[in-house]
Amino acid sequence: MFGDRWSLLIIRDLIVRGFRTFKEFQKSGEGIATNILADRLRKLEAKGFITSALEETDGRRVNYRLTEKGIDLAPVLLELLIWGARHEETGVPCALIEYMESHRKEVVAEVRRRWRERDSTPPIPGFAGSDAGRKWIRTRRVA
Amino acid sequence: MFGDRWSLLIIRDLIVRGFRTFKEFQKSGEGIATNILADRLRKLEAKGFITSALEETDGRRVNYRLTEKGIDLAPVLLELLIWGARHEETGVPCALIEYMESHRKEVVAEVRRRWRERDSTPPIPGFAGSDAGRKWIRTRRVA
DNA sequence: CATTATTACTTGCATATTGCAAGTTAAATT
DNA sequence: AATTTAACTTGCAATATGCAAGTAATAATG
Numbered sequence: 001m002f003g004d005r006w007s008l009l010i011i012r013d014l015i016v017r018g019f020r021t022f023k024e025f026q027k028s029g030e031g032i033a034t035n036i037l038a039d040r041l042r043k044l045e046a047k048g049f050i051t052s053a054l055e056e057t058d059g060r061r062v063n064y065r066l067t068e069k070g071i072d073l074a075p076v077l078l079e080l081l082i083w084g085a086r087h088e089e090t091g092v093p094c095a096l097i098e099y100m101e102s103h104r105k106e107v108v109a110e111v112r113r114r115w116r117e118r119d120s121t122p123p124i125p126g127f128a129g130s131d132a133g134r135k136w137i138r139t140r141r142v143a
Numbered sequence: 144m145f146g147d148r149w150s151l152l153i154i155r156d157l158i159v160r161g162f163r164t165f166k167e168f169q170k171s172g173e174g175i176a177t178n179i180l181a182d183r184l185r186k187l188e189a190k191g192f193i194t195s196a197l198e199e200t201d202g203r204r205v206n207y208r209l210t211e212k213g214i215d216l217a218p219v220l221l222e223l224l225i226w227g228a229r230h231e232e233t234g235v236p237c238a239l240i241e242y243m244e245s246h247r248k249e250v251v252a253e254v255r256r257r258w259r260e261r262d263s264t265p266p267i268p269g270f271a272g273s274d275a276g277r278k279w280i281r282t283r284r285v286a
Numbered sequence: 287c288a289t290t291a292t293t294a295c296t297t298g299c300a301t302a303t304t305g306c307a308a309g310t311t312a313a314a315t316t
Numbered sequence: 317a318a319t320t321t322a323a324c325t326t327g328c329a330a331t332a333t334g335c336a337a338g339t340a341a342t343a344a345t346g
Binding site: 034 | 343
């Protein structure tokens, strides 16, 4: 599962960038070939990391979503994000990393909340695109 | 770097099983081919994850050791270990996982300490071999 | 309603990576 | 001096990956 180039990136994009459709992965700039993408999504589904379902309002679209097993990788990805910010070039702003380092639990909880509520707005700006300065995580408690 | 089957396993074995030599990786039961192993060690060194040095007392042996960049992956590996215990079959005893989940910081600190002090006794039994019941982590403070 | 566009793929083929088995080299052990 | 051990290399077959083009189904457009 972590033995190939793309699977973990796909999971990361599901968690961190809020991707849901084939198209989004395809055009994400990482340059995955469509046959490989199809294969990886199929295998990730077979292994219980994600589910796929037709979008109700548009029968062409398939929505991919993490399973519990999949979202449980959030802490791994968070640590990897923190590691990457320290040792490789990532576009994530320092302040955000520092926040994440000192609020690991809250960050994971927020990611989980969004997953549960099917809120797919990307929780980590800087990975998401242009809105790097935005308030990215709610600080007030949620019922 | 996380785009292949072996690199992360090698790093895991360096951290978790205390491996240091080519032989240890080769015979670890994971079944890595020697050419691939040599290649991965070379690349991991080139990318600054590990260093290699001849053993002083035996000129045949090469000792591989994590760099700071490498050991900084410990939190990632810890989360992955916890995830794996929950969702896949690993040989790690439940009690140990529970301990690790509630003492993340201490576990990482201990792993770091051993790295710093070049103590390569494997910190995680159950990955190490037979001594699964052993007191694996010191609970008293170290100067 | 017919045409065009969009989405999620599949197919065929070239290239790259991996795995296996059998060396090779240098240093240690007997 | 001969054997063993450790850390590799080499050659080749099998597998996986990447690219470009194509297809099928649904949706939007005129």
